[in-house]
Amino acid sequence: MAAITQLKHFSGGLTLAAHKQPSNILDSGIPNELIYPLLQRADCYAQPIVKTGDAVLKGQLIAHAGSALSTPIHAASSGVIKEIAAHLIAHPSGLTDLCIVISTDGLDTALEPEPCIDYQSESISDLRTKIQQAGIVGLGGAVFPTAKKLAAPQKIDTLIINAAECEPYISCDESLILAHAEQLIQGVLILQYITQAEQCIIALEESMPQAFQALQKATQKEAIQLIRVPEIYPTGGEKQLIQVLTGKKIPAQSLPAEQGMLCQNIGTAYAVYQAIILGVPLTERIITVTGKGIQHSQNIQAKIGTPIKHLIAECQGYTNDVQRLIMGGSMMGIALSSDEIAVTKATNCILALSSEELAAQTQEMPCIRCGDCANVCPVELLPQQLYWYGRSQQLEQCLDYRLLDCIECGCCDIVCPSQIPLVQLFRAIKGEHTIKQQQTAQADLAKIRYQNRQTRFANAEQEKKDKAAKRQAAIDKMKAAAAAKKANKPD
Numbered sequence: 001m002a003a004i005t006q007l008k009h010f011s012g013g014l015t016l017a018a019h020k021q022p023s024n025i026l027d028s029g030i031p032n033e034l035i036y037p038l039l040q041r042a043d044c045y046a047q048p049i050v051k052t053g054d055a056v057l058k059g060q061l062i063a064h065a066g067s068a069l070s071t072p073i074h075a076a077s078s079g080v081i082k083e084i085a086a087h088l089i090a091h092p093s094g095l096t097d098l099c100i101v102i103s104t105d106g107l108d109t110a111l112e113p114e115p116c117i118d119y120q121s122e123s124i125s126d127l128r129t130k131i132q133q134a135g136i137v138g139l140g141g142a143v144f145p146t147a148k149k150l151a152a153p154q155k156i157d158t159l160i161i162n163a164a165e166c167e168p169y170i171s172c173d174e175s176l177i178l179a180h181a182e183q184l185i186q187g188v189l190i191l192q193y194i195t196q197a198e199q200c201i202i203a204l205e206e207s208m209p210q211a212f213q214a215l216q217k218a219t220q221k222e223a224i225q226l227i228r229v230p231e232i233y234p235t236g237g238e239k240q241l242i243q244v245l246t247g248k249k250i251p252a253q254s255l256p257a258e259q260g261m262l263c264q265n266i267g268t269a270y271a272v273y274q275a276i277i278l279g280v281p282l283t284e285r286i287i288t289v290t291g292k293g294i295q296h297s298q299n300i301q302a303k304i305g306t307p308i309k310h311l312i313a314e315c316q317g318y319t320n321d322v323q324r325l326i327m328g329g330s331m332m333g334i335a336l337s338s339d340e341i342a343v344t345k346a347t348n349c350i351l352a353l354s355s356e357e358l359a360a361q362t363q364e365m366p367c368i369r370c371g372d373c374a375n376v377c378p379v380e381l382l383p384q385q386l387y388w389y390g391r392s393q394q395l396e397q398c399l400d401y402r403l404l405d406c407i408e409c410g411c412c413d414i415v416c417p418s419q420i421p422l423v424q425l426f427r428a429i430k431g432e433h434t435i436k437q438q439q440t441a442q443a444d445l446a447k448i449r450y451q452n453r454q455t456r457f458a459n460a461e462q463e464k465k466d467k468a469a470k471r472q473a474a475i476d477k478m479k480a481a482a483a484a485k486k487a488n489k490p491d
């Protein structure tokens with residue numbers, strides 16, 4: 001692909017107030033407890049390899065991946081396994097699920113890391129294995145296992161590093177660039193080596209001049225193209241960013257790798273640097289803790305598994321006007337019922353909103369078919385149609401109207417004059433669809449098991465019959481031989 005000289009547009013999108021305050025990164029310190037949900041992504045559980053009472057060190061493996069779409073979990077500090085029990089997890093419906101809980105000892109004693117001096121002396125497959133073993137996932141929010149994404153069978157021409165942090169309030173990637181530009185560029189080069197991509201682009205928003213300068217300095221000797229993209233939400237969406245950079249639309253249900261492109265978040269590149277060069281697994285990440293509901297907004301280097309209340313305390317606590325706690329940004333985040341919930345690898349932001357920041361919420365009104373939602377949808381969906389079919393539980397029609405292509409960006413919600421919580425409805429219908437798919441898959445599996453069992457029974461029965469027939473034939477033969485012998489015997 002030729003160097004990018006002119007940017008393109010995707011349809012829809014919004015220009016939003018940024019509310020960003022990139023800051024120095026504060027170290028969160030060690031909380032009393034670290035909590036790790038075993039649920040990694042939808043229906044993908046990690047398998048614990050520790051039990052209550054076990055002593056663990058920082059960086060020690062405490063749960064295996066469990067499946068190809070899951071990743072291992074490592075302790076972010078030293079201590080003792082307190083329990084493996086149900087605990088509140090970050091989920092829109094306030095779910096509890098199994099979590100490993102570590103009582104920390106405050107010492108932060110770490111396993112000896114295994115650094116690497118020359119990554120190019122290692123095979124690509126070994127590097128991918130190290131990335132898998134380090135528990136690295138896409139840190140932009142999708143938490144897809146990075147090693148799996150790097151194992152795309154297609155030839156990759158272009159590696160795109162996504163630093164277009166387009167969602168309001170979130171500035172963790174910008175702070176990361178300002179603090180660790182040199183190191184994360186090493187991570188980018190490792191990713192380029194693994195993908196063997198000829199071209200590498202780092203995309204960041206126009207509103208990040210200092211980060212741009214830091215990256216310019218760090219990439220002076222490298223053939224990496226830095227591109228500033230306009231501040232239009234959701235430019236940081238993988239497919240939207242690709243469209244802005246290349247003009248190519250990645251079809252729904254299709255992957256960028258099918259068109260020779262691979263996208264990685266800039267935070268992921270830094271985690272790759274830490275895993276390969278320093279030999280340490282993913283146990284910490286930068287989280288933006290912000291909003292007018294807390295005393296002091298801050299980007300924090302947090303241990304994964306830290307309860308949110310610990311991070312809030314690091315920001316000098318709540319104000320008197322905290323109204324809502326959100327994990328993620330104001331557009332795509334989920335409201336939380338408690339600050340006892342722990343941050344995960346997916347947590348890029350904790351938002352404590354005040355009444356002033358919450359949009360004046362009037363009661364939901366009927367859809368007036370104004371079409372505003374369709375005008376801003378970056379995926380060119382018809383949210384009002386999805387709303388009509390979704391409301392009446394017509395799942396098939398929702399699928400026909402490409403429900404599964406919805407990236408839950410929230411643009412339609414923001415512009416809806418009738419204050420209809422569209423994304424909430426779309427998430428709920430998608431959830432129902434997933435449950436139905438799982439039920440169908442389970443029913444199919446049960447059917448296959450039943451058929452296999454019936455076949456086994458029939459085969460066993462046949463085998464029994466064959467054996468009985470063989471035995472009878474042998475007896476008959478013996479009898480016939482005996483009779484013949486008797487008949488031939490002289491009196």
Ligand code: SF4
Nearest residue numbers: 367368370371373416
């Ligand atoms: S923006 Fe709201 S009121 Fe207008 S068509 Fe969409 S759902 Fe209906």
Ligand code: SF4
Nearest residue numbers: 377406407409410412
């Ligand atoms: S939330 Fe879904 S339907 Fe609404 S604008 Fe975003 S992609 Fe379109």
